[in-house]
Amino acid sequence: MTGKNLAGPKADALDLGAVFRALADEHRRSVMTQLAADRSDSERGCNSFNLPISKQTQTHHFRVLREAGLVDEIDYGNRKGIRLRRADIDKAFPGLLTLLGAQSEGGTAPR
Amino acid sequence: MTGKNLAGPKADALDLGAVFRALADEHRRSVMTQLAADRSDSERGCNSFNLPISKQTQTHHFRVLREAGLVDEIDYGNRKGIRLRRADIDKAFPGLLTLLGAQSEGGTAPR
DNA sequence: ACTGAGGTACGAAACTTTTCGTACCTTGGC
DNA sequence: GCCAAGGTACGAAAAGTTTCGTACCTCAGT
Numbered sequence: 001m002t003g004k005n006l007a008g009p010k011a012d013a014l015d016l017g018a019v020f021r022a023l024a025d026e027h028r029r030s031v032m033t034q035l036a037a038d039r040s041d042s043e044r045g046c047n048s049f050n051l052p053i054s055k056q057t058q059t060h061h062f063r064v065l066r067e068a069g070l071v072d073e074i075d076y077g078n079r080k081g082i083r084l085r086r087a088d089i090d091k092a093f094p095g096l097l098t099l100l101g102a103q104s105e106g107g108t109a110p111r
Numbered sequence: 112m113t114g115k116n117l118a119g120p121k122a123d124a125l126d127l128g129a130v131f132r133a134l135a136d137e138h139r140r141s142v143m144t145q146l147a148a149d150r151s152d153s154e155r156g157c158n159s160f161n162l163p164i165s166k167q168t169q170t171h172h173f174r175v176l177r178e179a180g181l182v183d184e185i186d187y188g189n190r191k192g193i194r195l196r197r198a199d200i201d202k203a204f205p206g207l208l209t210l211l212g213a214q215s216e217g218g219t220a221p222r
Numbered sequence: 223a224c225t226g227a228g229g230t231a232c233g234a235a236a237c238t239t240t241t242c243g244t245a246c247c248t249t250g251g252c
Numbered sequence: 253g254c255c256a257a258g259g260t261a262c263g264a265a266a267a268g269t270t271t272c273g274t275a276c277c278t279c280a281g282t
Contacts, residue, residue, distance in 0.1 A: 016210070021135040025270085026128060047228075057271050059230060064269095078228055078279040093213055095206030102127070102204060136240085158258075168241050170260060175239095189249040189258055223282100230277070238269070247260070252253100 003074040003081060006066060011088040014069040019093065022068035027051050028061050029100070032070060035084040036097040043074065043081040114187040120180040122199040130204065133179035138162050139172050140211070143181060146195040147208040154185065154192040 009015070023029050031049050035041075051058055062082060065071045070089065074081040089096055120126070134140050142160050146152075162169055173193060176182045181200065185192040200207055 016213070017135070017137060017140065020131050020140070024128070024132040024135045027270095029128065029131070045228095053270090054272055055229065056231090056273085060270075075229090076279080078277090080229065093210050095210060099127070099204050099206060138240095156258095164240090165242055166259070167243085167261090171240075186259090187249080188247090191259065225280105225282085227280090228278085231275085232273105234271100234273085236269100236271075238267100240267070241265085243262105243264090245261085248258085250255105250257090252255085 003076040006073040006075055008066045008072065008085075009069040011069075011085075011091065014088065014092040016093065018068040019070065019096070022064050022070055023100075025061065025064075027053060028065055031061070031065065031082075032084075033100045035071070035082075036086075036100045038084075041084050041086050043083045046073075046080045046082055114185040114192060117177060117184040117186055119177045119183065119196075122180075122196075122202065125180040125199065125203040127204065129179040130181065130207070133175050133181060134211075136172065136175075138164060139176055142172070142176065142193075143195075144211045146182065146193075147197075147211045149195075152195050152197050154194045157184075157191045157193055 009018075023032060030051070034049060035044070038044075046058065046062060047055075051061075053061075062071070062073060062080070065082075066073045070085060072083045072085055074083065084097075086097065134143060141162070145160060146155070149155075157169065157173060158166075162172075164172075173182070173184060173191070176193075177184045180203075181196060183194045183196055185194070195208075197208065
């Protein structure tokens with residue numbers, strides 16, 4: 001069954017402030033890092049991220065990501081899909097998605 | 112008179128979360144955008160940014176920027192200087208500083 | 223039609239951030 | 253020595269964020 005896409009900002013209306021605010025939270029950044037790491041940009045189920053928080057809180061975080069224009073949310077009624085808006089992000093803020101991978105890849109330098 | 116450099120994280124200890132949290136605030140992002148735009152990376156006085164907030168609040172914001180490792184603060188006693196840590200930032204998060212300029216420069220891109 | 227899994231709405235508690243008032247410190251110039 | 257300009261410390265109000273409880277919705281399978 002075809003789901004309907006929930007509304008987010010247009011590609012040319014992405015706001016850097018909203019994006020940084022969205023990425024400031026550890027849980028949301030974890031989601032974005034996982035999405036950015038998958039070069040195939042396939043749709044993922046919303047509970048495939050193993051977030052250690054309740055589902056109400058997850059609803060909140062996914063909404064913030066969508067409203068920042070970072071992901072599309074596809075509503076299937078009793079299930080939800082999420083997909084990275086890679087093309088739009090790369091166009092508006094080139095290098096941002098690469099940055100997300102940098103931290104984990106860089107290695108754990110002891111102080 | 113030589114001022115003394117206030118402590119911030121080491122170059123290899125920059126944290127992406129702290130950086131995004133620092134850049135999530137409009138005032139701090141404004142400061143960083145101005146600093147990033149000056150390719151000479153010269154030291155600037157702390158009240159040369161025309162922030163529409165009280166000096167106590169400015170103290171707070173500059174501290175957040177320093178603790179995120181984005182700037183050095185130089186204390187002259189009755190005056191303070193601030194300088195972008197461009198090399199450290201470029202090394203840890205290449206492309207980040209370019210991103211800060213993107214919004215103002217990119218402007219209204221026709222899609 | 224019932225049930226169960228996944229999701230949302232609303233509201234409240236806990237926590238964090240931003241902001242500023244009052245009081246105080248530091249340096250340079252008089 | 254005194255003052256003014258620039259800055260900090262501490263505390264508290266205001267505002268924003270994160271979290272979850274309770275109640276409810278939606279679809280798939282039976």
